[in-house]
Amino acid sequence: MTIQLYDYQENLVSKTRKAYIDGYKAPCIVAPCGAGKSIMIAEVAKMTTEKGNRVLFLVHRKELLDQIQETxxxxxxxxxxxxxxxxxxxxxxxxxxxxPSLIITDENHHGLAASYKKIYDYYSDVLRLGFTATPIRLNGSGLGDVNDLLIEEVSVSWLIEHKRLAPYEYYAPKLIDTDELKKASTGDFTKKSMDKAVGNTIYGDVIKHYESLAENEQAIAYCHSIEASKHTAEIFNQTGYEAAHIDAKTPKIERESIIQQFRDREIKILCNVDLIGEGFDVPDCTTVIMLRPTKSLSLFIQQAMRGMRYRPNKTSIIIDHVGNVNQFGLPDTERKWTLAAKKKSNTGSDITVVQCKKCFGAYEQNPERLCPYCGFKQPIETKESTLKKDEEQELEKVSQSDFKIVMDFRKPEDCKSLKELQELAKNKGYKPGWAWHQAKVHGLIN
Ligand SMILES: [Zn+2]
Incomplete structure (x- = not known):
């Protein structure tokens, strides 16, 4: 059976063919979640096998295997x-x-792990092709040690515009203490520090935000630990929203029954840690609730975009309670990928995401300073804190409401440590020296 590829998929495949003609040995196709990765992989495999050549197809999770074999x-x-x-x-x-004549590696950003290297070294003269949505490793380095070319064609915003992905609204009411987060040697946050950071979360607020932003929508909640995930499900259940927790140890029959109930909308909130990720097939839903801070852009993208599968008239709602947006930007933030070992812009951390003081909406700054979600006009953030009187009053109003204090408008005197000052400086675009100076002025360092 022949499946008609979309133009952009066709282009990616022919760019790949050209790459080999041009002498590249290990290109990597970069395509966002939702771009139809499996169909392109299948097309390449078909082209290869039709010539009588053999393909070795590598994955790191069993779920990915089931999915690709179907395609x-x-x-x-x-x-x-x-x-x-x-x-x-x-x-x-x-x-x-x-x-093999060709090695295809799915989720290619895992490619540095020793086992991959061993396979690549063993077949050192065999052509390779990688696929990923995020060609970057946890430590921020590019894939230059396993790939020699990145092939790109479409972005997330293009896919939204062309109805391949649902548009989204991103809200970021932070409910955890991100100052507590500590990085582990693996690159992501330690479990202990996440326990601490999430420890004081008022789960009533999680419910409150779900109700005001996505009431009755089918939602997946990502939590930082199994205990937290179970707890989240419990709280939702207590409030009258049917919720369930699943993890890797949930017996298959039970898991399938839960997924089916979620599909039938009998369960509204499906709570998990990182289970619902690469290759895990869940029914269509609109809403993602993030209670799992991460340092992994790849994980962030996968989780944030879980509700963006296209359906006419659907808008996905992303509720980020853990400040991930401040690290990574938005799902459709344009990212400049490179193969280089270190490149800060890879993570999207240089993007100016503004948070609405009124509705928690997160969006890329626009010249009119208008929140696309609620129409609120954001006050100007000036470097010399020469806010106009009326804007100051407006600010007062917002911070007096029942919303939490928004970081961006914290004054230096509100900061309790050098670290907080540095964060403030970063948010305001000040030079690092400013934080040191303020810390001295306010007696936080000697
Ligand atoms: Zn707003």
Whole structure:
């Protein structure tokens, strides 16, 4: 069976073909979640096997394998010429495998792990192709050590514009103490520090925001630990919203029944840690509730975009309680990917995301300073804090409301440590020296 590829998918595939002609050995296709990655992978595999050449297809999670095999079947890839495998399995039987002509690696950003390297080294003269939405590792480095070219064609905003992804609204009422977060050697936050940061979260506020922003919508809640996920489900249940928790140890039958109830809208809120991620098929939903801070752009993107599967007239609602947006920007923030080892702009951290003082909406700054969600006009943030009188009053009003204090408008005298001053400086675009100076002035350092 032939499946008609969209123009942009076609372009990506032909750009890849050209890359090999031009002498590249290991290009990587960068395509956002929702771009139809599986269909492109299947197309490449089909082209390869039709010439009688063998494909080795690598994944790091079993769920990804189930998904891709379905698509290969639909497209009509010759299974006799494909070896599917989990990296961990393949690496242990390299000497017993038929030699491939092409190695395809899904979720290619995991590619630095020793097992991948071992496979690539073993087949050092075999062509490779990677796929990822986020060609960046947890430590912020690019993929230059495993790939020699990044092939891009469409962005998230393009896919939204062309009805391949649903548009979204992003709200970021922060409910955790992000100052507590500490990075582990693996690159993401430590469990202990997340426990601390999330510890004082008032779950009533989680419910309150769900009710005001996404009432009765089908939602997936991402939590930082199994305990927190169970707790979140419990609180929702107590308030009268049917909720359930699932994790990797939930028995298959129970998990399937929960997913089915979620599909039937009998369960409104599905709580998990990082289970609903790459390759995990869940029914369509609109809303994502983030209670899991992360340092991983890749994880952030996957979780944030979970509700953006296209359906006519749908708008996805993302409620970020953990300040992820301040680190990574928005799902459709334009990112400049590179293969270089370190490139700050890869993470999108240089993006000016503004948070509405009134509705918590997060959006990229616009010249009119108008919130696209509620129409509130944001006060000017000036470097010399020479706010006009009326704007000051407006600010007063906002901070006196029942909303939490918004970081951006904290004054230096409100900061309790150098770290807070540095954060303030970063938010306002001041030079780092400013924070040091203020810390001295306010007696926070000697
Ligand atoms: Zn607003």
């Amino acid at each position: 290969f079947k639909t497209v009509g890839v010759n299974f006799e010429l494909v070896t599917f495998g989990m990296v961990m399995t393949i690496v242990n039987k390299l000497d017993r495998l038929p030699r």
